[in-house]
Amino acid sequence: MKLMLTDPGLGGWPPEQVVDLQDPSDAIQPILQIRRLAQEAMGTFLLYYAGHGLISPSGELILTVAGTDPEHADVTGIEYSRVKRALVSCPAEVKIVILDCCYSGRAIEALSVDAVDHATAATGVYTLTAADLTAHVPPLAEQDGVPTSFTGQLLEVLHKGLPAESPWLTLETIYPHLKARLRQAGLPRPNQRSTDSVARFRFVRNNAWTSAGSAVADASAAQPTAPAGRDFDLVEGGGYNITQVDAHRHDVIALVADPHRRSRGRPPYFPVVSGEDRHGYNIAQVDAYIERHRVEPASLADALRMLLADLGIPLVTERRPRRGKTAKIKRTCAIHGDEQLLGFVKVGLLGFTPGVVAFSDTHVVVRTVDRRVRVPYSRLHDVTFSHSSRWEGWGAGLAAGASQVTTLIVGFAGSEVKIEECNQHPLQDTLNQTWPALKDLLKNHPEWFRADTRNE
CATH class of the missing domain: 2.30.29 (PH-domain like)
Structure with missing residues (x-):
């Protein structure tokens, strides 16, 4: 999954923005890191989990780690309610959760009517799960270096692309094709849930896009020229995503200009593009523009809240x-x-x-x-x-x-x-x-x- 995300021809995520936690020994450090990264994310936050899922005595999904005791999973594993709270407090406009484990459908139930009081603030979230019950796991002899059945089918769709679709694959276009592939392979039925319009988020480039007009369209999109009055210089082969900056820079400014904010807000503020045929805004110029609007806390209480949030300490807020x-x-x-x-x-x-x-x-x-x-x-x-x-x-x-x-x-x-x-x-x-x-x-x-x- 990490290779796909950081592939310039697919996800295009900068490698330094993709954190890989391999077999953590306990549940404390992963959830602290998830909470910290979620609070720092400004444009897009993605959480991908592949492992074993368990159900607690109260019926909650538990994401296991190396040190999880199945008899005490709610204490030694990661309760999904903790992940959900991290999503609620995450300022990113797009939040994506992909769960490849047994009973992962419980994560969608956690955002359904039964939990509406907790979910109302979790805006802009797309959740994709491998199975409502038990997921399919390859035989032990085939597991070394091989993704799980669900992840394998998902990566196959993303790498091959979809010929009849647009130059980009959105989450909502990926799902029905993934669902069909899993059904044909006799694998468990996946599930999805989306809030707001996040399902239309452009997830990866479409490798199967061969429309006659695509070459012209791509060449046009790659031109560094811009309408008069553009605020930042264009950078070839890098820089902040232009669409994200234009759409959300005022939200970022509102965050850093609020002395009562619950997180400091640090760069990178937006996704970074890469590839010879892509252009983005000059990162230093955008960061300097945003920093000019920063207002530091005016009281000890506000400064303490920001400090605790930056360190991953759970906050007590008036809303929750x-x-x-x-x-x-x-x-x-x-x-x-x-x-x-x-x-x-x-x-x-x-x-x-x-x-x-x-x-x-x-x-x-x-x-x-x-x-x-x-x-x-x-x-x-x-x-x-x-x-x-x-x-x-x-x-x-x-x-x-x-x-x-x-x-x-x-x-x-x-x-x-x-x-x-x-x-x-x-x-x-x-x-x-x-x-x-x-x-x-x-x-x-x-x-x-x-x-x-x-x-x-």
Whole structure:
């Protein structure tokens, strides 16, 4: 799939914009990366998953990873509801999800009437799934280096093209041909769902396009000349996609000009074209034009929200306040009155130490079952961190093994919180990621960090 996407004659995606996660060991890092990439995407966001799908006890689709335990898939796998939340917050105009796994049709059900309250904000999404039930998997002896049956048929359509269609293949033209090929091969029936007009998105070049007028049309389209008054220079063989810039640059400007935005918004802002016969807008000129409109956050709360979003920390927003969980977090973290809870990372059964790292507009709170420290942002430098690790054995005989337990002790104002985690380290990773960024914010904007000891 990656080769097809980055092929200049097909997808034309720049290789640096295609992130390949091969057999991740746990579910935490993939979903954090999906969330981060989704929040940064401006033009098009595509998520392709090929693997094993499971169903949780509550009936939800679980995307498995190498370390997924089938008996505890909802804890050790990626619940599709997490992917759905990433799509809801993604600012990209076009969001494409291709799921090649068993029960992937549940992803479409998740956006249907039963989940309408969660899906109303997921605009511009196209979902293509391999099977409502079990998908077909090639025999074990044939699996090495061979795509799955669904992906193989899809790539066949994309590489060969469709003779009766236009120079570009859209998602809505690809689907019926893919469906027919799968049916003829005796494979499970695929499914699709689209919101808005995203199904008409031009997905790949049509290799079978041989119309008599196509050569003339392509030559005309390749000319670098432009109508008078064009804002940016044209670049041969590269640059931002002209159509995307003309259609969506004002949306990007609105994003970077909003001091209350939930993501920083970084280049590349639009898809980049490639190929000798293609032209695009000068990237440096477009980026400079957009940056002239950037408005930095005017308050600590807005800056913190942006920082947390950039680091993949789940935010609490007025639109999706996560009411039940939020109320409990605020209570256990002593966030009361007009103090606002901005975001948090919570761990239940994943680690040795259940707990939470929460961020309000005035404090960082680290809480475990029996201990808690509340650190005002003005006193970040007064916090101490002590790291250590040990190996703990388990099992016996041939089933014996050992796991590394990492310990982080957070000290502040005479109190300490001890965090122990094994295999996955969401609480420690959160603190290790956010602390340097918070200190940089304190250094750059000391006026925001007034001493605030509310509910300390």
